[in-house]
Structures are given as C-alpha cells and as structure tokens.
Amino acid sequence: MTDATTPPTAIRPDTTWIDAQIGYLLRRASATMAADYAKHGDALRPVLVSMLSVIDANPGIGQTELGTSLGIQRPNVAPLVADLVGRELVERRRSTTDARRLELHCTPRGIEALARGRSAIEAHEARVTAALSDAERSVLHDLLTRIVER
Amino acid sequence: MTDATTPPTAIRPDTTWIDAQIGYLLRRASATMAADYAKHGDALRPVLVSMLSVIDANPGIGQTELGTSLGIQRPNVAPLVADLVGRELVERRRSTTDARRLELHCTPRGIEALARGRSAIEAHEARVTAALSDAERSVLHDLLTRIVER
DNA sequence: TATTGTTATACTCTATAACTATA
DNA sequence: TATAGTTATAGAGTATAACAATA
Numbered sequence: 001m002t003d004a005t006t007p008p009t010a011i012r013p014d015t016t017w018i019d020a021q022i023g024y025l026l027r028r029a030s031a032t033m034a035a036d037y038a039k040h041g042d043a044l045r046p047v048l049v050s051m052l053s054v055i056d057a058n059p060g061i062g063q064t065e066l067g068t069s070l071g072i073q074r075p076n077v078a079p080l081v082a083d084l085v086g087r088e089l090v091e092r093r094r095s096t097t098d099a100r101r102l103e104l105h106c107t108p109r110g111i112e113a114l115a116r117g118r119s120a121i122e123a124h125e126a127r128v129t130a131a132l133s134d135a136e137r138s139v140l141h142d143l144l145t146r147i148v149e150r
Numbered sequence: 151m152t153d154a155t156t157p158p159t160a161i162r163p164d165t166t167w168i169d170a171q172i173g174y175l176l177r178r179a180s181a182t183m184a185a186d187y188a189k190h191g192d193a194l195r196p197v198l199v200s201m202l203s204v205i206d207a208n209p210g211i212g213q214t215e216l217g218t219s220l221g222i223q224r225p226n227v228a229p230l231v232a233d234l235v236g237r238e239l240v241e242r243r244r245s246t247t248d249a250r251r252l253e254l255h256c257t258p259r260g261i262e263a264l265a266r267g268r269s270a271i272e273a274h275e276a277r278v279t280a281a282l283s284d285a286e287r288s289v290l291h292d293l294l295t296r297i298v299e300r
Numbered sequence: 301t302a303t304t305g306t307t308a309t310a311c312t313c314t315a316t317a318a319c320t321a322t323a
Numbered sequence: 324t325a326t327a328g329t330t331a332t333a334g335a336g337t338a339t340a341a342c343a344a345t346a
Contacts, residue, residue: 013219014207018200022275023183025294028221032299033173050168057164069163071178100322100327125172131296140293144175146281149182250304250345
C-alpha cells in the first residue's frame, strides 16, 4: 500500500530486474546509437559504410564472403549491394575464372563516400561514448568482441 | 598483388576498421544473443518478459509509462500488451480516477510466466557471457548503462 | 489544449525456402 | 551435388501521423 496521494508509479517505475540484464542493455545502447546517428548528418547508413569498408580492404571479394564477414545473410546482401551499385559507389565484375562469382570493387566515388562515412561514424562513436575514458572504450570493445560468436 | 594460386580473400577478409567500431560490435553482440535465445527454449520473447517484469514490480502502471520505462514507443506498446492480455498473463483495468488510463496488473498465470521467463533469460545471459568473469560482466553492465540515454 | 490509448502505415532488419546458373 | 547470387516472403523492431475519449 502506498500513500493515497502518491500513486505507486508517479515518479519512476521500478525497473530493477530488467536493468540488470546485459541483453536488454545491448538493445537500449544500440537504440541510443541509432538515434544519435540519425540525428546528426546525412551520411550513408552504417551498414553501407561497413560494406564499403570491407570491399575497399578486400577488392574482388564476393557477396557471400562479404555477408559472412559482416554477419549478414546472403539473401539480405543482394539488395544492399544493389543499393551501393545504384549509387555508383561499387562495381560488380563477373569473375573470369568462376562465372558464378561477382567480384566487388569500390569506384573512385565509393572511396570518397567511404572516407566521409568513416568520419561520420567515428564522430558519432565519439559522441555516444563521450562519458567513457579511452581505457573504458577499449575495455568495452574487448568485452563485446568476446561475446560475438565467430 | 597476391600469389596467383591464392585469391586475396581466400582465407578471411580484412575487417580491421569495422571490427574497431563499438556500434558495429553492439549489433553483432545483439545478434549473437538473439540467436542464442531463439535456439534454446520456447519461452516468451524477451520484450514480453521485460514488460511482465515491469508490470509485476509496478502494479497499476499505465501503458505510456510502461513504454517509456522500457524505451518502447506508445503505438508499439498497444499490440504487445494485447498479446500479453490474449495469453491471460496481464489484465487491463480502467482507472476509476482517470478514465483515460488503463491500469495493468499481472494475473496469477502472468506471475508464473514471469518466473519462467526470468529463468530462461538468466540462463541465456549466463551462456552468452560464459567467457566473461563476474567482474567483467559487472564492468560490461556499467559501461553499457553509461551509454544508454536516460 | 494536453494526455491515454489506438489504428494505420512504412521502413529496416532478419530469417527461410526456392529458384538460376554455374561448378 | 554443391556453390554464388537472386527473388519472394514473413516476422520483428521501430518510426510518424492522426484519431477518439477524456482531462
């Protein structure tokens, strides 16, 4: 029972249990980051920047390998690559040794877009983790990496 | 240039830059957790367990407050609560002092489902963070909490 | 005017199955 | 048979706008 003039949930609900769950905090932290990225700038979506960065570092990579390296399933890679191709940031070239493969390469415009995307993401990460020291950012990176299955 | 017999991306693509980004790791870690939860057990979805836990700890809470406390927008709360009501885990009671409000309460079945859901989530969290010490889990919790906007 | 809850809607993300063309 | 890429599709998650009832 609570004081009749003070409803039980008037100030702030009790969220003790759920606030202790790592999975829940991961979802909330991801949402915080997505909101920050959407709020600032008009750069490429993070997933497209991540694809550009892997294609740039691995010229000629195939779409299946690209998806595997980023944790994106093959059927979902196709429209994302099509988006990059439509923006003329990436070229698909049919492999001469295996006609099934499409080898991906960044165009000059793609290289430029990647540089801008990286800057946007790095500034965004700095904003969201502004409350953390460099050492804490490093620890967070290590702990998250050890959760991600490989 | 690479040895002609060894394609540049034969073994593992270079993902140096993207692997260093916290936002990317948050997405991968969330995906790892979702896959683990789906793989084991057939318990309630985590979002429904989180709602049950907040309703249980705050009997009479309204849907808007429930959504705010969990970072879920009001239009998205309605079908989730309807799901819980349909399973007879939650009751909606019209407030006697403010006819706009629907006060939420767990049913006895809801209390039982919450206990099972908590067990499922806690076992799931233990599996996913098995590579972390208790101290590391605590640090991860602290760092994630400081990223989530309040 | 503001708030609670609802409906409609749309876009993204993720997942499975099935197809084609090549190997 | 197996693989690379594609298409279709379905389920979640998330976002805005607009409405009815009530304050």
